[in-house]
Amino acid sequence: MNNWIISIKNLLHKPLYTFLSIFSLSISVGLLLGIQQLDSSIQNQFTNTLGNIEMVVGAKGSPLQLVLSSILHLDNPTGNIKYSEVEKLAKNPLVKTAIPISYGDNYKGYRIVGTTTAFSKIYKAQLLKGKEVENSMEVVLGNDVAKKLNLQLGDTFLSSHGLTENAIEEHEKSFTVVGLYKPTYKVIDKLIVTNLSSIWDVHNHEENEIEEAPDEEHREEKVHEEHEHHDHKHEDKEVTSILVSFRNPMGLMTMPRNINANSTMQAALPKYELDRLFRFTGVGVKAISWIAYTILLISCITIFISLYKMVRERAFDLALMRTYGASNFQLFRIVALEGILIVVISLIFGFLFSQIGLYFIVNLFKSQFQQEIILTFSTTKMLNNVFIVLVISIVSILLAIFPLLKMNVSKILSDEK
Amino acid sequence: MQSTKFKMVQTNNLTFEYKKKEAVFSFPNIHLQEQENLLILGKSGIGKTTFLHLLAGILKPVSGSVLIDEVDINTLSHSQLDKFRGKSIGVVFQKNHAVTSLSVYDNLKARLFFSRKTIKRSEIDSLLNQLDLIETKNRRVNELSEGQLQRLGIAMAVVHEPKIILADEPTSSLDDENCTMVMRLLQQQAQKSNANLVVITHDARITSSFKNVITL
Numbered sequence: 001m002n003n004w005i006i007s008i009k010n011l012l013h014k015p016l017y018t019f020l021s022i023f024s025l026s027i028s029v030g031l032l033l034g035i036q037q038l039d040s041s042i043q044n045q046f047t048n049t050l051g052n053i054e055m056v057v058g059a060k061g062s063p064l065q066l067v068l069s070s071i072l073h074l075d076n077p078t079g080n081i082k083y084s085e086v087e088k089l090a091k092n093p094l095v096k097t098a099i100p101i102s103y104g105d106n107y108k109g110y111r112i113v114g115t116t117t118a119f120s121k122i123y124k125a126q127l128l129k130g131k132e133v134e135n136s137m138e139v140v141l142g143n144d145v146a147k148k149l150n151l152q153l154g155d156t157f158l159s160s161h162g163l164t165e166n167a168i169e170e171h172e173k174s175f176t177v178v179g180l181y182k183p184t185y186k187v188i189d190k191l192i193v194t195n196l197s198s199i200w201d202v203h204n205h206e207e208n209e210i211e212e213a214p215d216e217e218h219r220e221e222k223v224h225e226e227h228e229h230h231d232h233k234h235e236d237k238e239v240t241s242i243l244v245s246f247r248n249p250m251g252l253m254t255m256p257r258n259i260n261a262n263s264t265m266q267a268a269l270p271k272y273e274l275d276r277l278f279r280f281t282g283v284g285v286k287a288i289s290w291i292a293y294t295i296l297l298i299s300c301i302t303i304f305i306s307l308y309k310m311v312r313e314r315a316f317d318l319a320l321m322r323t324y325g326a327s328n329f330q331l332f333r334i335v336a337l338e339g340i341l342i343v344v345i346s347l348i349f350g351f352l353f354s355q356i357g358l359y360f361i362v363n364l365f366k367s368q369f370q371q372e373i374i375l376t377f378s379t380t381k382m383l384n385n386v387f388i389v390l391v392i393s394i395v396s397i398l399l400a401i402f403p404l405l406k407m408n409v410s411k412i413l414s415d416e417k
Numbered sequence: 418m419q420s421t422k423f424k425m426v427q428t429n430n431l432t433f434e435y436k437k438k439e440a441v442f443s444f445p446n447i448h449l450q451e452q453e454n455l456l457i458l459g460k461s462g463i464g465k466t467t468f469l470h471l472l473a474g475i476l477k478p479v480s481g482s483v484l485i486d487e488v489d490i491n492t493l494s495h496s497q498l499d500k501f502r503g504k505s506i507g508v509v510f511q512k513n514h515a516v517t518s519l520s521v522y523d524n525l526k527a528r529l530f531f532s533r534k535t536i537k538r539s540e541i542d543s544l545l546n547q548l549d550l551i552e553t554k555n556r557r558v559n560e561l562s563e564g565q566l567q568r569l570g571i572a573m574a575v576v577h578e579p580k581i582i583l584a585d586e587p588t589s590s591l592d593d594e595n596c597t598m599v600m601r602l603l604q605q606q607a608q609k610s611n612a613n614l615v616v617i618t619h620d621a622r623i624t625s626s627f628k629n630v631i632t633l
Contacts, residue, residue, distance in 0.1 A: 001523065001526035001527050001529070001530040002530065005523075006516075006518075006519070006527060009518045009519055009523065010518045012518070013517065013518030013557075014518075314517070314518075316514055317514070317516045317517060317518075320514060320515070320516065321516065321527070321531060322475075322499070323473065323475065323502065323506075323508050324503055324527065324528050324531040324532065324573075325499055325500060325502050325503015325504065325531040325532045325533070326499065326503070326531040327495070327496055327499040327500075328495070328499075329496075330531070409475050410467075410470045410475045410476045413470070413475065413510065414466050414470075
């Protein structure tokens with residue numbers, strides 16, 4: 001027999017009180033830990049995906065949409081810009097890299113991105129099998145795409161127009177898988193990477209078909225004309241956006257303003273736009289956190305009431321223990337241990353609730369948005385929360401056991417039930 | 418009762434005052450040698466329970482002293498007194514209670530834990546056997562009958578083999594048969610533990626069980 005056993009038996013003696021106290025405190029701890037872990041994981045994930053991209057240049061429209069569509073591949077593009085602009089931008093001495101990307105097609109919901117080989121370097125993606133794209137209509141698959149679609153080297157597929165899965169608007173030219181990337185846990189895992197020519201070829205092929213359809217007899221003549229004008233047409237090619245990194249901060253300070261003021265394009269700063277996005281979503285996170293804090297406070301009041309009630313109801317038991325030789329301090333310990341047990345069990349269950357909840361949320365993201373969230377664990381944030389829970393709980397426990405200080409053993413034992 | 422021999426329990430000029438009630442109680446001196454029992458008779462409101470609480474060190478006297486086994490319990494610090502009470506004193510209350518969240522057996526274990534004493538499981542079983550409680554060993558105390566609770570109260574007062582057993586009105590609510598049984602058990606257990614038994618009551622039926630009787 002010891003203080004712990006007595007405390008545990010006391011808790012088991014009032015299972016409903018104990019259950020309610022643990023349940024409510026676990027829920028609030030779970031909500032607090034879960035929402036903050038999810039928030040910091042998403043922020044980390046987004047920031048991680050930025051890599052060294054400091055500016056995105058695309059068609060005029062919403063800068064947030066441009067960032068979401070070009071970097072996180074979550075939204076629709078704002079439009080297209082001329083490829084010649086990429087070449088012009090790349091020549092600017094302030095620019096370190098200017099990576100064009102072109103997209104607008106998908107295969108079974110996975111976006112096909114036409115770009116250069118520099119694109120994979122942003123995400124430090126390495127080949128697991130095969131080779132990088134060298135020729136038109138070759139693709140390298142992100143790790144998740146390869147796994148989900150069960151595609152292997154040499155497999156071919158037809159892409160569909162648009163960014164969502166559809167079998168109606170399928171293109172006729174097929175892509176061939178020439179490489180698979182290792183997992184990076186970044187957005188490239190969800191992409192099908194090809195070169196810009198592939199995207200242009202797929203669309204040019206169809207444009208030609210539309211032109212050819214009314215008059216089959218003139219096909220050969222038109223093909224001949226196409227070849228003649230190939231070089232001229234290359235100049236008219238378009239891309240969706242350009243991912244830019246600078247040689248020095250001067251580029252970041254001057255170029256976005258210059259592009260926005262003096263061109264038909266817009267320049268968006270991913271870090272700024274994502275900060276803005278987090279400020280919007282942060283309101284929701286704060287609201288849920290406050291709800292969790294409110295539940296936490298209510299839980300601690302429940303613990304206080306249940307312990308206080310216990311001290312009052314079991315005053316005779318506690319007075320008896322004094323006659324058995326228990327010191328006041330021992331009684332404090334027994335009652336405090338009951339509270340501490342409730343808090344510790346609640347913290348454990350709260351943590352488990354948060355992880356179970358996050359598991360479902362992560363799976364939901366995966367199935368609904370094809371976005372894999374890698375849960376990151378901020379020990380400091382978690383310890384902060386645990387500290388807050390402990391402080392509020394300890395105050396509740398101390399308030400509840402305070403009457404023990406003033407306990408008049410003789411009076412309690414004289415006023416026998 | 419007065420003797421020059423070694424005294425196990427001794428009180429000298431004990432007085433106590435309830436400040437709110439402005440009532441002052443003075444108590445007679447008692448001197449008990451080893452294994453000597455005492456019955457203190459008195460009407461309700463005369464301060465019987467106060468006297469018992471003074472003997473148990475639950476209350477501090479305004480003046481006077483209580484010596485048990487040559488220790489003046491009122492000179493002890495709080496923690497020393499708690500330890501002393503746990504080891505040397507056993508109290509039987511008028512209505513018997515035990516810790517409600519614990520079983521009969523766990524109550525006895527808790528009693529020993531607070532007394533900082535350990536005895537063998539077989540000795541606890543033997544005590545429960547003597548008090549006809551062995552069947553109820555694993556039952557919660559709220560599942561016990563009044564008679565079983567009364568016997569558990571006695572077991573709790575003697576399990577740690579105290580030097581003095583104090584009983585407050587142990588028979589007042591009992592019929593004659595149970596009154597005799599409880600007194601017999603108390604005396605048997607006191608004898609077995611070599612303890613002094615001090616019973617405080619207004620119940621004159623038990624006068625014949627004692628050689629030493631004082632009336633307050």
